[in-house]
Amino acid sequence: MKSLSKSLASQITVAIALLTLLALASLAAFTWFAARRADEEALRTQKMLVQREISSIMAAVPREQESFSVWDDGVIHTNKRDVQWVEENFGGWMYRFFKHDRTYIVAPDGELLLSARGEDVVKPPSFGADFRAAERVMTKLRERLQAREAPWQVPGGDIFVVDIDEIEQRPAILSARPIRPHTDAVVVPKGKESIFLAVKFLDGPVVKEIASTTLVKELRYEPARDYVPQPGSIGVGSQQGDVIGYYVWTADRPGLGLIRQIAPWASLVLAFAAGIAFYQARKLRRASAELQESEGRARHLAFHDWLTGLPNRARLESRLDDILADLLPGQAEAAVLLLDLDRFKNVNDTLGHRAGDQVIQQTARRLKDIVGNTGLVARLGGDEFAIVIASRNAVEAASELSDRVLAAFIPPFQLEGDTAHIGVSIGIATAPEAALHREEILRKADIALYEAKKQGRGRYELFSRTMDDTVKQRRQVEADLRKALATGKELELVYQPLYSAEGRITGAEALLRWNHPVHQCVSPLFLVTIAEESGLIAQIGDWVLHEACRMAKRVPVAWIAVNVSPVQLRDADFARRCLDIIRHHRIAPQRIQIEVTEAVVIENPELAGTILGALRSAGVRVALDDFGTGYSSMSYLRNYPLDRLKIDRFFVRALLEGEEGRAIIAAMIEMARALKLKVTAEGVETQEQRDLLVKLGCDEMQGYLFSRPIRAPHFIAKFSSAGGAISPNS
Incomplete structure (x- = not known):
């Protein structure tokens, strides 16, 4: 019995030992596999971060050049070989602003106008050791410039060449851009472009920048000739695949570190099996925690915005x-706030994308300070942010939060020596009142944001079902407008004659009408708004001009005026398109008058001046419509090519309300005379208004007293029956 007991005990002991060994072997195998996976994932993440940072720096160099390379003055002075101007405007600037190590300006014939190293200008200018790499990049750029199909466009996009090469055994980004004009006033033929070349080395300070951003340890650069690639490295080379060196770092090895910690204890497990089982379990939990932490970091990168650190859309x-x-139901509510920065585009356009990034980062900090732990702040992309909160009274909480956000945007943004005033518009949708599904509540918050912008920006709007109905109605109207434009059956022009003080016709204004099959005559203001928002305004504007030219050929009126939307004048090609249409109908440009509002010239004065100047030089008349309702500045009246001012009907109605109204119009007429501009009074409805305007010296009048807008067939018949001299009320 005793022998049997001993044998059974031995068998159990052996079985337990085997089971323990099997468990230890299984645990060891699992630990090795988990450690290897952790090492591989950590290394993959590090390589991804380093590669992304290299790509980001490489993309930044040509973007930083753009503000200096698209410049009329740059084209003019480089073509003149004005070395002093080039040194003053390029030498040292790119280093001070963007830390470009070397800057070269090359004339169209290949002459080197500028060579700058850091802040110092090299005289005489020379490429030195940079010549081979510089010549290779510039040759590629010249090939692309020869391939451009239209001014400053090539197949595939923007015109620049950027690559990585080795200079003096150092890796460097070389970016070449043509110095090209930013307006139509300067023309550069193919092959006559000056070249702006920037060089930025990828060792030294850039290595520290990459290490700081990616948090890799002991990052350094090793030339390819001296280094055998290891797991903790990534190749640096040209876009053709030529590797010139490697970024090398000490790879994170969380798995290997774990094994090194376990190894001493594993030897004790062989002697103390019972105790080691508990220890292994505890270490396994620690390994799992470390793995989860590593995965958490990767998950953070997947669900957060890289620029601000805020949660992203996902x-x-x-x-x-x-x-x-x-x-x-009845216990909790939620609110979504969509935010869009006002005037952010102006910062990017005037101060550059670097300043824009600073605005985005400061915005993120202000929003986090306001929301705190009461909700989630996310960046959706560009200048769009979102806030999600839960509350028992979502409307009240969202409104109070919106007030605080608006107040937080009152202080200006400080941007490395510049100051920017940025506003914010907010759209709010609440659950369950607005929607209970994510897509729907985001859509309705976006509708409310659109309404806030439409109401003047710098405010918030709470979604209402009326807004949704309006959006659906606008979409339907937009679809109807596209159909009407395609068929041409519902749109028409009516014509309202303008008369001189003596009662003779001087011209006519073409007014767009839409005879909608359901809504009948659609408001012109609503029609233009829909056309602008849907991107149809340019197509409609061309249609109107075509129709006006056809009418000008049929009646002997001196000129026909067409109104131009501010959106149309944002197109730098607008003047050319107008003149092409006028030439197509073979009428004199003097028989067409373009009418713009004060908002057009104030919104983009430089572009507006260029476009109006081109039209006026070709002979097209230019009138300033609704004068007095905007800024009414003498400076832009003097600086813009105008033929006449049209006094808004508001001031005409004020004529009979007292001396103040008459004094205002008298001042407008005197100002126009001083600038040698003709004056047209709009909205003349009574004989008394006409008599006062004639007495004040007004040149032309337009209004119901003389004629309502007339449909085309009646206008042709009435004009023809009058033999070219239509009198009022004839």
């Missing part, structure tokens, strides 16, 4: 789904 949508799923 994280916002996930969190919003959770909040909406947890809402209990």
Whole structure:
């Protein structure tokens, strides 16, 4: 019995030992596999971060050049070989602003006008050791310039060449851009472009910048000739695949570190099997925690914005789904606030994208300070942000939060020596009142944001069902407008004659009408608004000009006026397109008058001046419509090529209301005379208004007293029956 017991005990001991060994072997195998996976994932993440940072720096160099390379003055002075001007405007600037190590300006014939190293200008200018790499990049750029199909466009996009090469055994980004004009006033033929070449070395300070951004340890650069690639490295080379060196770092090895910690204890496990089982379990939990932490870092990168550190759209949508799923009827509500920065584009256009990034980062900090732990702040992209909150009274909480956000944007943004005033518009949608599904509540918050912008920006709007109905109606109207434009059956022009003080016709204004099959005559203001928002305004504007030219050929009126939207004048090609249409109909440009409002010249004065100047030089008349309702500045009246001012009907109605109204119009007429401009009074409806305007010296009048807008057939017949001299009320 004793022998049997001993044998059984031995068998159990052996079985336990085998099971323990099997468990230890299984645990060891699992630990090795988990450690290897952790090492591979950590290394893959580090390589991805380093590669992305290299790509970001490489993309930044040509973007930083752009503000200096698209410049009329740059084209003029480089073509003149004005070395002093080039040194003053390029030498040292790119280093001070963007830390470009070397800057070269090459004339169209290949002469080197500028060679700058850091802040110092090299005289005489020379490429030195940079010549081979510089020549290779510039040769590629010249090939692209020869391939451009239209001014400053090539197949595939923008015109620049950027690559990585080795200079003096150092890796360097070389970016070449043509110095090209930013307006139509300067023309550069093919092959006559000056070249702006920038060089930025990828060792030294850039290595520290990459290491700081990616948090890799002991990052350094090694030339390819001296280094055998290791796991903790990534190749640096040209776009043709030529590797010139490697970024090398000490790779994170969380798995290997784990094994090194376990190894001493594993030897003790062989002697103390019972105790080691508990220890292994505890270490396994620690390994799992480390693995989860590594995965958490990777998950953070996938669900957060790289520029601000805020949650991105994917994280916002996930969190919003959770909040909406947890809402209990009558107990909790939620709100989504969509935010869009006002005047942000002006910062990018005037101060550059670097300043724009600073605005985005400061905006993120202000929003986080306001929201704190009460909600989620996310960046959706560009200058769009979102806030999600849960509350028992979502409308009240969202309104109070919006007031605080608006107040936080009152102080200006400080941007490395510049100051920018940025506003914000906010659209709010609440759950469950507006919607209970993520896509729907985001859509309705976006509708409310659109309404806030339409109401003047710098405010917030709460979604209402009326807004949704309006959006659906506008979409339907937009579809109807596209159909009307395609068929040409519902749109028409009516014509309102203008008369001289003596009662003779001087011209006519073409007014657009839409005879909608359901809504009948659609408001012209609503029609233009829909056309601008849907991108149809240019097509409609061309149609109107075509129709006006056809009418000018049929009646012997001196000129026909067409109104131009501010959106049309944002197109630098507008003047050329107008003149092409006029030439197509073979009428004199003097028989067409373009009418613009004060908002057009104030919104983009430089572009507006160029376009109006081109039209006026060709002979097209230019009138300033609704004068007096905007800024009414003498400076732009003197600086812009105008033929006449049209006094708004508001001031004409004020004529009979007292001396103040008459004094205002008298001042307008005197100012126009001083500038040698003709004056047209709009909205003349009574004989008394006409008599006062004649007495004040007004040149032309337009209004119901003389004629209402007339449909084309009646206008032709009435004009023809009058033999070219239509009198009022004839």
